[in-house]
Amino acid sequence: MPSTVLPAAPTRGALRPLGLDEVDITGGFWARRRHINETVGLRHCRDWMERSGWTGNFRAAAEGRVQQDRQGREFADSEIYKLLEATAWQSASGSAPDVDVTALVGAVAAAQEPDGYLNTAFGRPGQPPRYSDLEWGHELYCYGHLIQAGVAEARARGGSGGELAEVARRAADHICATFGRGGIERVCGHPLIETALVELARLTGEERYLAQAALFVDRRGHGTLADGEFGRVYHQDDLPVREARALRGHAVRALYLAAGAVDVAVETGDEELLAAVVRQWEAGVARRTYVTGGMGSHHRDESFGDDFVLPPDRAYSETCAGVASVLLSWRLLLATGEPRFADLAERTLFNVVATSPAEHGRAFFYANTLHRRHRSAVPAPDTVSPGADPGLRAPWFAVSCCPTNVARTLAQLPAHLATADDHGIQLHQYADARIATSLTPGHAVALRIRTDYPADGTVVVRVDRSPSDRPWTVSLRVPAWTAGATSWLVEPDGTRRTVAPGTAEVTRVFRPGDEIRLELPVRPRWIGADPRVDAVRGAVAVQRGPRVYCAESVDLPDGLDVDAIRVDPAVDPRDGPDPAVDTVVVDGRLALYDPRSTAYDARRDEPWPYRPLDAPTAPPGSDRAEITLVPYHSWANRGPSTMRVWLPADDR
Amino acid sequence: MPSTVLPAAPTRGALRPLGLDEVDITGGFWARRRHINETVGLRHCRDWMERSGWTGNFRAAAEGRVQQDRQGREFADSEIYKLLEATAWQSASGSAPDVDVTALVGAVAAAQEPDGYLNTAFGRPGQPPRYSDLEWGHELYCYGHLIQAGVAEARARGGSGGELAEVARRAADHICATFGRGGIERVCGHPLIETALVELARLTGEERYLAQAALFVDRRGHGTLADGEFGRVYHQDDLPVREARALRGHAVRALYLAAGAVDVAVETGDEELLAAVVRQWEAGVARRTYVTGGMGSHHRDESFGDDFVLPPDRAYSETCAGVASVLLSWRLLLATGEPRFADLAERTLFNVVATSPAEHGRAFFYANTLHRRHRSAVPAPDTVSPGADPGLRAPWFAVSCCPTNVARTLAQLPAHLATADDHGIQLHQYADARIATSLTPGHAVALRIRTDYPADGTVVVRVDRSPSDRPWTVSLRVPAWTAGATSWLVEPDGTRRTVAPGTAEVTRVFRPGDEIRLELPVRPRWIGADPRVDAVRGAVAVQRGPRVYCAESVDLPDGLDVDAIRVDPAVDPRDGPDPAVDTVVVDGRLALYDPRSTAYDARRDEPWPYRPLDAPTAPPGSDRAEITLVPYHSWANRGPSTMRVWLPADDR
Structure with a gap:
């Protein structure tokens, strides 16, 4: 039976994801980063949210004193949800993060209202009414992270999940009741709810969540949000998703919306919608992406610039846009099986996601400039950065979306390394790792991957378990960055051949101990x-x-x-x-x-x-x-x- | 007796400005621009302010209904004042602009409170209290433009001025009472009050206005404003004016502050303060200025970038920063007599101030990009632009500071062409013009300048009036842009010599009809x-x-x-x-x-x-x-x- 410990679990698509109980990163670059995240990063985020009063907002709401006591921006709730998601994925890898999830989940649950509404910034006496500011209120965006956290909790512990998953389901039912046909026929200023609802539909089998996500995707682009200083393009509300030609507007919003559109397209078999997102991705990558994989060249509105407007000294390249890009590329890879999506994910992981956190794990880049002309003053370790100074990492921000986004990405990273189908395993990202899964019932396979990638280009894939009687395939991505240089593949029998950028395959009846060696021209x-x-x-x-x-x-x-x-x-x-x-x-x-x-x-x-x-x-x-x-x-x-x-x- | 029809009237300095009753632009590039401004631009601004409800705010305040009826941003009052200033200077050139100033001034006066306070956005029932938001409220900034308009009214009509000048004096007295020593010892988030108070002191001879301006200059840089998303540098509140090394932060704020500091320095004989501004100007010009003279390379906070961060495709180069730069350079020229300040003013006038308005005078650039990569949709002629799209000029903006700033600059432009001292006349900007003044009592001189500059490089200066018995000097700026090419000067006696960038002088006993010919290498x-x-x-x-x-x-x-x-x-x-x-x-x-x-x-x-x-x-x-x-x-x-x-x- 396939794993269910999956950050994204499409029911269709070219490739089948592997779960966090099937892939383990055992050493090297990403193991070090994940270790810091587990032992330092999660707690750092928890401590700062306690200190900033953001976790306290839920208690204040439950106790009827949120109007006077609430702290933080209107989207502060989402940070707690992202931390809960990160903690869930990290625990699914067998670790026990030092964050008291039970108390946090209890506080969140206690703040939920009887009809499922949950947001500490709206709707209570003295606060703005519910859904009175869809442009900037972030209510549906916060639900998106709540639902993703609930799904993570359920998938990490198995079964239908615990209290958080239940809170998420109640919230989703409230959303469907409120924003369905005949309800508030508008969208949220910050997409995310789309991909979250699809994942909840995948978890629960409830089609209505998928239908609501599809409604949100199709509603956008029809001007249901007010125009503003940055124009409708900022909210991707200028053009329907199916008609847009390129990633545009606020980068994180654009990428989360695209991820949700892919999810809807995959689950509904909507090839037109999938093709529209692929087209936008192609144009965005070809003309609006930094060499680091970073996206977003405008500081003013955190948005994509015009084609080829990519100033290194004013690169915004927001960390969260890097995270969103990785999540989008992952979905496109699963849907299509095309290695170009893993190529961009790799570039973005190493050069944006890995750049944000300091080596010690207690400070983060919000923006990832490619050129810094003067030396910044070192921020005090206990101060909140009001903005996104791109010169030095800061421990926390007034808008602190990036630290928790890095945390949840690193926590789920093993699931991005490889996929399976009935015929074999596909390796997309290279790290020292173990993989154990079943291709079909009774067809268990296990791989041991040894590498010091990316410092070294040699990747040795040893087959540890394999049926003795039937051939299967190990596929290896040959990265696009190898173009113009020579990559070598050595098969278990010693056959040595060059492999071109794209996918290299070895199909045979493997025996335990068989080794495949990929030699990538890392120079x-x-x-x-x-x-x-x-x-x-x-x-x-x-x-x-x-x-x-x-x-x-x-x-x-x-x-x-x-x-x-x-x-x-x-x-x-x-x-x-x-x-x-x-x-x-x-x-x-x-x-x-x-x-x-x-x-x-x-x-x-x-x-x-x-x-x-x-x-x-x-x-x-x-x-x-x-x-x-x-x-x-x-x-x-x-x-x-x-x-x-x-x-x-x-x-x- | 020297003219008093002066936009800036320092009591000390290397050069003495000439008044709008002494210099007349009679043809060519700037005459055309000024004609459009007079016949189209002023009325365009008036009509849009009526339509936007900004002029109505004063009536609403006087009638006690401003809380519910007020329109526009918190600094909307300043636009009316800038229009009144522009109208005053234009009328000083002998024209009768088609704007009903009397009714506007009456509405402004009626809104002033008994203690001199005047702002339609603060202080009345239901509004935020007076001075409760010095960072963003713009109350002192609005007073700055009010006072400049009052000074313009007084100087244009002579004597102590009329109703507007009286309103301005009452406001200034209120400011001194409120922000003096022992009062609110803070500054405004947007400088301007400094230069305005100095000019009012020059008009009235009241030293207390100058003292208050000096207080404001010296208070800045000590963190009396709250820190924010853009940092203290945005408000120039990070460093005292005397210590700062370069123009920095929000460009318009930085340049108005510098202009005010020059005014204070000149009137108080504060050479240290003057030197500090010159140093900042030098660093800003050498490292933070576009080839157009435009200043400000960040869209996000309309600010100067780091040294040499001058991306053409993301140039902000706000029109108002161009205006402010011209006003600052003018003050530095008067104080020092150095032609480098006129060089920058010329560049900025032709390439920023002249760029903003459309040829028809009814649309304006807010930002002046140096590279536009895609074609903008044409804005409808009757819509307000919510932001600053740098692709096409818009008729009006939600923040519409630029149109009225262009208007007041074009209206006062003749005063920027030339100066005098006891020994002669200095020509700084070239245009087809007439100049008539007295160098000393009884020593009347008049010049007729004929040129098609900048299309053509020949400038002919004919002496129309001159004492028959004593020598005097005509000085001509040889622009810095001529470096590496050859400029010629032909004296009245036919002597032809090359002149280097800087200042060329002709000293002699002139006779009416004598001609000096400057041939600048315009190619x-x-x-x-x-x-x-x-x-x-x-x-x-x-x-x-x-x-x-x-x-x-x-x-x-x-x-x-x-x-x-x-x-x-x-x-x-x-x-x-x-x-x-x-x-x-x-x-x-x-x-x-x-x-x-x-x-x-x-x-x-x-x-x-x-x-x-x-x-x-x-x-x-x-x-x-x-x-x-x-x-x-x-x-x-x-x-x-x-x-x-x-x-x-x-x-x-």
Whole structure:
């Protein structure tokens, strides 16, 4: 019987997900990140929500004093739900996170009203009425996270779940009664309820939740929300989902909406709707995505920019947009089986999701800039960041959506590594891991994956369990980033062959102990951008495997800042001397500018930064230098620094 | 006796301003702009403020129904004041604008409370208390514009002014009583009151207004305003004015504050304070200013970016920041006599202030982007724009600060052309104009300036009146944009000499009819940016005289968009074939991309916009083409278009 411990459990689709009881990450990059999340991150979030008063809002609501005592923004409830979801998935991997879930769930349940309504910011005496501000109130968005948490609780403990799942079902019934046909025929300003209701339908088998989700998807784009400063596009309310041509508007909203639309399309067999989302994803990836996989280039409204508007120094690339992108790509992968979706998920996981949390797990990036020009002051460890300063990670934010979103993503990550179908197992993401499942009843298989990916490109897949009498298939994603270099596959019999980007398959009657070896060309390479990405013209980046690298001022001599760097793309980048620290070395020049010139000085600097080309001046010169780069996700862990991903090519 | 019809009337300083009764713009570029402003713009603003209910707020306040009837944002009062100021300056030039000032002034006066308080958004029953939201309430900001309007009324009509000047004085007395030492020892979230109070002190001779302005300048930077999402820097409340190193935070706020600090410094002889502002101006101009003179690169908080963060496609470059920059440069010019301040003012006037209004005068840019990638829908002529779409001018905005700010700047523009001192006249801006003043009592002089500047570089200054017995000096600014090219000066006796950027002087006993001829090298030139301006690396701009040029899609063949352009900087730009339309022609290539590729198409486009450089592909080719450019200020007057100022250099 297939696992039910699944973050997403579509009833149809090309691939079948594996559960958190079937996949275990046993070592390496993601095991370290998950360990920090389990032992530090979850508790960090819980403590800050206690301290900020957000958990107390539920108690205040139950006790009739929420009007005067409520703390936090209108969507603060959702943070508790995301923490509960994260805790559920983490516990499904066999750990016991140090967060008192029972008390939290009890407080949430006690705040639910008899008709199923649950939100601490609306509807009680002295508060705005229920659903009086669908544009900005986030009520249905909060339900979405509540339902996802309830589903997680049920799937993690089995059966129909416990108290939280029951709260979620009551909320969903209230939503169907309130927002069904003939009810409030509008949508929420922040999508999420769509994908949550579909997952609840999958859990419970209740078709009405799916029908309500489909209603929400089809209602959007018809202007049921008021127009505002950022335009209808901000809420994706400018065009119906089926008609839109690209991911657009507020990035997190756009990606959650797309995920919900995929879920509805899969469950209802709506190929037109699925194709519409794929088309938007394609356009968004081809023209509106940073080399890190980050999405959203506008700070003002946290939104996608126009095609090719991707300024590195003003990248918003919100952590939550990275999470949402991973969740969307995962759904598209399950629906279609196409490796391009796993390619983007990998890029986004390593370069956005992994970048947000500090190494110690107690501070987070909200925005993930690709270029930082000045050194930020270190935020005090006990202060809430009012905004999203992209220079240093902060322990908590006034709008603190990102920490809990990272937590729930890391907690469910093992489920994203592999899938199955009747004929075999498909490996999508590489990590040191164990996989054990049944392809069909009685056809149990187990794999042991050994790798130091992404530092190293060798992935060894050992078959630990296999039926002795029938062939099956191990599929391995050959990442798109290998294009132009050579990947090798070594079969159990020693046959060695090159494999192209896409999917490599080995089909045979496996014996326990059989090994498949995938050798991916993990070496640093220069990357260039489409010439229409104006903001990085004349600059190059370095990628090594799935990871984007950056220059950080702490690795430069003489107090120089990264804007002094000019690189020579004619010389290949190479691995740093110490394989333990994942650095890359490139050739170039430094000290193009006086290191003291980080602030304007009238005695040394030009008074106007533009000059006629027919009155040229000689550029300042300097000797050649070797410049050390580090993985982008690791930046800003060594104190205030300047940083850049795109490095100007030397034009001397 | 010197003129008193002065927008700014410092009692000290290197140069003495000339009044609107001493300088008349008689033809050419600015005369056309001023004519539209007088005959169309002022009435347009008045009509929209009536229609938006903003003028009605004063009547509602006087009639005790403002709580339920008030319209517009908290700073709407200031728009009426700016219109009154604009009307006063325009009437001082001898015209009779078609705006019923008497009724407006009466409504304003009727709304003033007995103690001098005046704001329609605060303080009455049912409204927030007075001064309960200094961060965002804009009460002192509104007083600033009220006082500037009162000063303008007084200076335009002479004597101590009329009803509006009296309202302004009462308001100023209320401010001094309320915000003096021992009162509310805080500042307003939006500076402006500082410069306004100094001007009122200059008008009335009342030292207490100056003292209050100095208090406001010195109080800022000590955190008397609450911290917020954008940080204290947004309000310039992070550092005292004397300590700050660069223009920073919200651009309009920063520039108005700097203008006020200059005024205080000049009147109190505070050289330290003046030097601090000059230092901030230098750093802002050297590192945080667009080639257009535009300031502010962040949409999110309308603020200056970090040094060299100047993305053309996300330039905010708010029109009001352009206005504020011109007003600041004017004050610095008067204080120091240095031509660099007039250089920036000229650039900003031609490329920001002149860009905002449409040719017909009934629509305005709020933000002045330097690169527009898609064509905007034409706003309906009778709709208020909720935000600042940088693609097309809108007739009015929910926050409509820019139209009235353009109006008051154009109305006072003649006063910015020239100054005097005891020894002569200094010409700072070139336009077809008449100037008549007295250098010292009994020493009357008059100049007639004939030019088609900036289309043509020849400026002929004829002396129409001069004492027959004593020498005096005509000084002419030789603009900084002439650097690297040759400017000629021809003296009345025919002597012809080259003059370098800075100031050229002719001192002699002039006779009526004597002519000085300045020949400025107005020809198109390629402009490059400091390599630290990452966003325009590998791209060049064209400047012709003080004006920046741009490519606009309406001038391209085959429906191409401007992103298809690649130019060849090795070939000099040249004047277009028709001298009447001010075009420039450059060499390059077009059709680098399929013109249909303005939207992503999976059949034709690359799925991912980054590629390893060791796996190159051939760039698409095309034949050489001549590309027509137009002055940047003229763009978007021919329907929806795409546009760019910075043109990628062909790297084929």
